[in-house]
Amino acid sequence: MDCIRPEIRALSAYHVPSAEGLIKLDAMENPYSLTPELQETLVTSFRSVALNRYPDPNASLIKEEIQRVFSLHQDASILLGNGSDEIIQMIALAVAKPNGVLLGVDPSFVMFRMIATFVGMNYVGVPLNADFSLDKEAILSAIEEHQPEVIFLAYPNNPTGNCFDEETLLAVIKASDKLVVIDEAYFPFTDHSMLSRLMQFPNLVVMRTLSKLGLAGVRLGFLAGPKHIVDEINKVRLPYNISVLDQQATLVLLKHYDVFKAQTSQIRQERTRLYNEIAQLKQVQLFHSEANFLLLKINNAQDVFNRILERGILIKNLTNAHPSLTDCLRVTVGSFEENTLFLNALKSSLN
Ligand SMILES: Cc1ncc(COP(=O)(O)O)c(C=O)c1O
Known part of the structure; x- marks a missing residue:
């Protein structure tokens, strides 16, 4: 081997x-x-799905729906992934270069480290404080030292459950001249979000998923951010990454948010x-x-x-x-x- x-x-x-x-x-x-009514609506809508055709590669209707449901900034571009796991992978693929660093915090979502390894990047995990808060000094000096291509921060963090201090997150975004991804997988359970900061910084993107909302089986995640970033990451997306069934389910179910x-x-x-x-x-x-x-x-x-x-x-x-x-x-x-x-x-x- x-x-x-x-x-x-x-x-x-x-x-x-x-x-x-x-x-x-x-x-x-x-x-x-x-709910039984929603199941019925979904099943009925599946009758019109053309399984013999490739899915809509741009899924524009879904993006419009996401824009509406989550009140995204009107200039934000959107990229869809087969779960947010796939988006993490697309981002890493797009930024990976020899000796490039993907920076996260430890402990956090294991896929950040795993995907860094998949794409040949070096993972640097900045230890959290004992109470799992973000160590501002440590992360700022890690950014200075390692010049990471991308920083992933889950907000709230998994597996610790807390939200990092917003001022510290902003300091991280300002300290990096590369990409900062705020992973809001657990957005339905918190009032904190960085979505309102979208488009205020050229290097900030926010990632969400429908998984924790109640649709883990559908596999639909999205990345929102400035066009100059999202368009580039979109180039490494495989053309038909969201199946017709997932697209249809997302379209119908988002209408019942x-x-x-x-x-x-x-x-x-x-x-x-x-x-x-x-x-x-x-x-x-x-x-x-x-x-x-x-x-x-x-x-x-x-x-x-x-x-x-x-x-x-x-x-x-x-x-x-x-x-x-x-x-x-x-x-x-x-x-x-x-x-x-x-x-x-x-x-x-x-x-
Ligand atoms: C912080 C975080 N991000 C992303 C994911 C991946 O979610 P999905 O691929 O289901 O969208 C998870 C799953 O547990 C998670 O905890």
Whole structure:
């Protein structure tokens, strides 16, 4: 296998554990399905989809809908991806050059580091402070030292759940003369956003996905930003990256954005309930979250994780993901019933 680069051989493929027969609280999915009316509307609309034809490569109708639903700046250009994962990859492909640096923070979304490796870039992760806030001095000096081609910051951050300080983000954008990507995958669960800053800086782009909103199966992410950047990244996009079915589903479902807003506001309420209940448990250290998950630190997290799993609930064990996540577990906010079952399982797993 000499033809495979050593850094690829050293990777493990992104592991998705089987959740068969389990309550799935490991992947930040929305627990609610479509309403029966919306399912009907979708199925009816699929009748007119031409599966024998390639998809619309520009998906202009979807872009118009995104512009409207998210009130994007009228001059912002939009690029669509097969999930925002694909957009991260397109950006990295477009900026990769020998010894080029992709800068992120640690701990953060693992795909930033993985994709840097895929495209032959050097990943530099600036350690977050102990409370997971952004270390302004450290990131500014890393920018100075490494001159990164691109900086990725998740806002709110995964897996820590917090939003970084906005002034620090602005300082980062100003300090870099290259691309800064603010990844707002968890936008439905926070009032913070950098979308209103779009077009104020020549190097700022904002990425969102419909996944956490309730459409993880549809695979639709978008990047919004100045035309001079988006047009260039679009050149590395494979022509038909969004299938006709995904395009159709997105078009129909975005027209019913209010349904997803109602669901995500329910999830926000459940997050508060879950937080308040867990905060009562003196064995658990709990972190503030602006996302649809909570990060918990517990002694012997591995054992607690196993006991919760034995009770039929799959959460995410982060204990070996990064030194600052030792003994950390991440639980997605589910439905009322799922959260209640999780709370019971957690309480009985503590000793
Ligand atoms: C911060 C962040 N960005 C992007 C993604 C990818 O989302 P998708 O590819 O489903 O759009 C995730 C998924 O968990 C994430 O946590």
